[in-house]
Amino acid sequence: MKKIIVENLKYKYPLSEKLALNNVSFEIEQGEFIGVIGRNLSGKSTLCQAMVGLVPHFYKGAYGGKVIIDGLEVRNYSIADISLKVGIVFQNPFTQITGSKMTVYEEIAFGLENLGISRAEMINRIDFALNLLKIAPFKERSPFDLSGGQMQRMAIASIIAMKPEIIVLDEPTSQLDPEGSEEVFRAIQDLSKQGITVILAEHKMEKMAEFCNRILLLDDGKVVDFDVPEKVFSRDDLGEHGVNAPVYTRVCKALNKKKAGTNDYPVTLEEAVRVLGGMGL
Amino acid sequence: MITVSNLSYAYQKGNPVLIDIHLNIDQRSTAIIGQNGAGKTTFVKLLKGLLKPFEGEVFIQNQQVKNRTAAELAKIIGLVFQNPNDQIFKNKVLDEVMFGPLNMGIDKQQATENAMEALEMVGLHDKLDMNPHDLSLSEKKLLCIASVVAMDTNIIILDEPTIAQDYQGKETIKKVIKTLKEKNKLVMTIIHDMDFVAENFERTIVFNEGKVILDGDTRFVFAQKDILKSAHVEAPEITKLGEKLGYRKTFLTIEEFIDYKNQERNL
Numbered sequence: 001m002k003k004i005i006v007e008n009l010k011y012k013y014p015l016s017e018k019l020a021l022n023n024v025s026f027e028i029e030q031g032e033f034i035g036v037i038g039r040n041l042s043g044k045s046t047l048c049q050a051m052v053g054l055v056p057h058f059y060k061g062a063y064g065g066k067v068i069i070d071g072l073e074v075r076n077y078s079i080a081d082i083s084l085k086v087g088i089v090f091q092n093p094f095t096q097i098t099g100s101k102m103t104v105y106e107e108i109a110f111g112l113e114n115l116g117i118s119r120a121e122m123i124n125r126i127d128f129a130l131n132l133l134k135i136a137p138f139k140e141r142s143p144f145d146l147s148g149g150q151m152q153r154m155a156i157a158s159i160i161a162m163k164p165e166i167i168v169l170d171e172p173t174s175q176l177d178p179e180g181s182e183e184v185f186r187a188i189q190d191l192s193k194q195g196i197t198v199i200l201a202e203h204k205m206e207k208m209a210e211f212c213n214r215i216l217l218l219d220d221g222k223v224v225d226f227d228v229p230e231k232v233f234s235r236d237d238l239g240e241h242g243v244n245a246p247v248y249t250r251v252c253k254a255l256n257k258k259k260a261g262t263n264d265y266p267v268t269l270e271e272a273v274r275v276l277g278g279m280g281l
Numbered sequence: 282m283i284t285v286s287n288l289s290y291a292y293q294k295g296n297p298v299l300i301d302i303h304l305n306i307d308q309r310s311t312a313i314i315g316q317n318g319a320g321k322t323t324f325v326k327l328l329k330g331l332l333k334p335f336e337g338e339v340f341i342q343n344q345q346v347k348n349r350t351a352a353e354l355a356k357i358i359g360l361v362f363q364n365p366n367d368q369i370f371k372n373k374v375l376d377e378v379m380f381g382p383l384n385m386g387i388d389k390q391q392a393t394e395n396a397m398e399a400l401e402m403v404g405l406h407d408k409l410d411m412n413p414h415d416l417s418l419s420e421k422k423l424l425c426i427a428s429v430v431a432m433d434t435n436i437i438i439l440d441e442p443t444i445a446q447d448y449q450g451k452e453t454i455k456k457v458i459k460t461l462k463e464k465n466k467l468v469m470t471i472i473h474d475m476d477f478v479a480e481n482f483e484r485t486i487v488f489n490e491g492k493v494i495l496d497g498d499t500r501f502v503f504a505q506k507d508i509l510k511s512a513h514v515e516a517p518e519i520t521k522l523g524e525k526l527g528y529r530k531t532f533l534t535i536e537e538f539i540d541y542k543n544q545e546r547n548l
Binding site for chain 1: 315322417418420441445475519525526542
């Protein structure tokens with residue numbers, strides 16, 4: 001089932017002369033884990049905001065084309081309506097904190113209160129989200145007393161608790177240590193396996209290659225490519241679009257080692273090891 | 282340049298964040314790595330005199346930190362915050378970068394020169410009149426780096442400099458670090474981006490649960506697989522690849538690996 005359909009989306013922020021998104025079209029199936037990559041200012045964050053209706057309803061500006069989220073055309077529905085289907089985790093977790101709650105636990109409850117979820121169900125969902133993101137030990141702390149990484153986990157937990165069918169995450173692991181990033185990517189992958197559709201913008205290409213079903217490459221507000229990681233990362237022109245392939249791909253490209261029987265280079269550690277055939281094998 | 286002896290610190294009694302740290306930090310560019318909550322940021326705040334040690338001493342260029350005010354220390358040691366919103370408060374890019382130098386008593390002309398040079402380094406010299414809050418997160422981060430660079434301190438500490446940076450942004454920060462090294466500044470960083478550490482920092486110190494558990498030449502540190510694992514730290518991607526392929530050598534950059542492979546082929 002097509003969960004997200006974007007057709008010829010064009011968008012310009014107020015006071016800006018340039019299109020932030022220029023004729024963007026793609027379709028996403030339910031349960032897909034989609035990675036969005038591209039240099040800064042290529043349109044990744046704007047695209048994320050367009051999935052939840054903040055573009056155009058909050059930012060205003062000039063808007064053309066269509067975004068259809070699970071049958072709802074974003075332009076014709078309020079952010080409140082759309083928020084029942086899609087949750088977004090902002091790039092800077094600080095932006096996401098309500099400022100009206102005294103503890104992490106209550107902060108995660110905020111979205112649920114607004115959805116009118118029953119108390120018993122709220123408790124279930126909050127505990128689930130706290131455990132999934134491994135922040136249960138901090139549940140009584142003030143949201144502002146957390147480290148950057150803990151705050152980021154809380155921001156993700158507060159969206160997951162709302163059980164959206166689609167989750168959009170804008171660089172959700174930028175402040176986490178490597179182990180923490182790995183945990184968060186795994187948690188998100190689990191959700192996607194349960195049928196939740198995931199759109200994630202990120203610069204950590206090794207993680208994107210490992211976890212995403214497909215990669216959307218943006219540059220200058222346009223879609224350059226939308227394909228499986230090995231196709232996108234095997235392109236010769238990534239540098240021109242301001243992105244780097246995963247380390248493993250770059251090494252294999254330089255050594256001209258393709259995956260057996262294909263025209264693609266390895267994108268993960270395991271694939272690279274297989275192709276480079278080390279002494280350890 | 283920095284001597285730390287017997288340093289301990291706790292925010293709450295009975296819950297130590299740093300335990301008995303002994304370190305001699307010299308001119309080598311130095312990365313501090315470790316899990317969230319390992320005590321890295323607390324350590325840096327102690328160096329800068331923003332926190333006072335519970336126990337132990339910190340000397341910076343032979344000055345005892347606890348006897349100096351944060352203002353005095355600001356002339357020697359600069360810190361770029363992890364979250365740019367904690368640092369930015371002026372409404373123009375140029376004013377933001379000039380604030381530090383002016384406050385240190387540098388005259389206006391020199392301060393402007395410092396600021397322009399720093400802004401040029403990070404590529405924001407064409408945005409002087411913009412409101413910093415209208416910049417993107419990655420640009421804000423670069424602005425914060427410029428603000429500290431303009432203060433021309435001998436020691437510069439970058440807290441998570443590569444957050445939100447794309448390929449180009451990382452290259453810019455690499456260049457800044459290189460320039461600072463050439464000016465004989467001590468550049469330190471707290472960072473989770475191991476690939477960036479391997480490419481740019483000579484020495485690496487690993488913190489775990491408030492203690493220094495590994496310290497040395499970056500290549501040596503990333504070869505200590507088991508200790509890294511116990512600190513929940515991963516080696517750089519290229520190091521992991523070399524290791525998985527069974528090579529004895531510890532690789533720190535893609536170029537090293539490719540050269541090695543090509544030589545191997547020619548043998």
